[in-house]
Amino acid sequence: MADIDAIVDDLDAERADLEQVVAGLDATLWRAPTPAQGLTIADQIAHLNWTDELVMRAIRNPEAFADEFEGVLAPAHAVESISAGSAIVNAGTVERSKVPQSQLLTMWRRSAAELSGILRALPSGTRIPWFAPRPLSAAAMAASRVMETWAHGQDVFDALALTRPPTGRLVHVVRLGVRSRDFAYQLRGLEPPQEEFRVELRAPDGGTWNWGPADAPGKVEGSALHFALIATQRLHRDDSDLVARGEGPEEWLRIAQAYAGPVGRGRERQRPLDAV
Structure with a gap:
């Protein structure tokens, strides 16, 4: 509980x-x-x-x-x-x-x-x-x-050009993002994948946060911070450090949404193509 x-x-x-x-x-x-x-x-x-x-x-x-x-x-x-x-x-x-x-x-x-x-x-x-x-x-x-x-x-931090160190409190944001996977598809009139994904994220303290079966064919890896930013539509997927293994996880990262609101525009891409 x-x-x-x-x-x-x-x-x-x-x-x-x-x-x-x-x-x-x-x-x-x-x-x-x-x-x-x-x-x-x-x-x-x-x-x-x-x-x-x-x-x-x-x-x-x-x-x-x-x-x-x-x-x-x-x-x-x-x-x-x-x-x-x-x-x-x-x-x-x-x-x-x-x-x-x-x-x-x-x-x-x-x-x-x-x-x-x-x-x-x-x-x-x-x-x-x-x-x-x-x-x-x-x-x-x-x-x-x-x-x-x-x-x-x-x-607010972005508007003031301030850097905010990530904390363990991100786990709440990340967990909502993971649990809202199917909801993000449904909001867009899409059929959610039938299989679960594996999510392995680097926590702010250097540990790892995991969700989903360890042997799932679809997998997301990267920093918890970038996942949280994507799931709240505060970072463009292509500006993140997240790695999607399999077609399903890549599609999900482009529509992930942790909040119960309508589909938003999200953030514009910041990194030029030649910087990737």
Whole structure:
């Protein structure tokens, strides 16, 4: 069974790293564009605050949340539902980003701390309705918040030309990316492969993280950091150090997606062809 406290500890640490970067920004940098199309640094923080509050609404009153977003949460129409859910989140983000900088930072700190406390206290077996093919467990929701905080934090670090050392918290992002393999195919109207893939990634501490059968014919190898960046569409596949063995894994790496959102544009390729 997943250790919810350990996951929330990682969530708190991920937020703290991002907060340290954004807390002292001047007004110009606060509104600076990030690599995510159309989103400023302010938008990134607004998005995290807004979605924190949506998660708390879903936890506190799942029936009311499901009624409010009836049709959006319908698993029978997962692709359409995810697109509709994304539109709702984007609209909330835009509105929230208009809040003055100091006020928005205070709101984000408050929602972050409140959500962490709620997640830690949830009874075992709780399922949370969300913009995903199925309701999430408390552990899955906490891990998804780690992933989202890390991914949107990456946009902020990139916008400020800052390097962020990878940590063991990446395991949550990577695990979601691996487990979401079939979902990435389905979002694009493709049939997922019937066979499992082997995934072997270099962890930040020098160890190895493994998923899938050791004798699987299809295999992905490389750094956990690059896999996490690809699975959150923060790195072009051709700019990564990942090696795909077999046709299936190569196709997957070009569509991998760890989050329950519509198909995105991802990042443009940075390395010229003659540099490869």
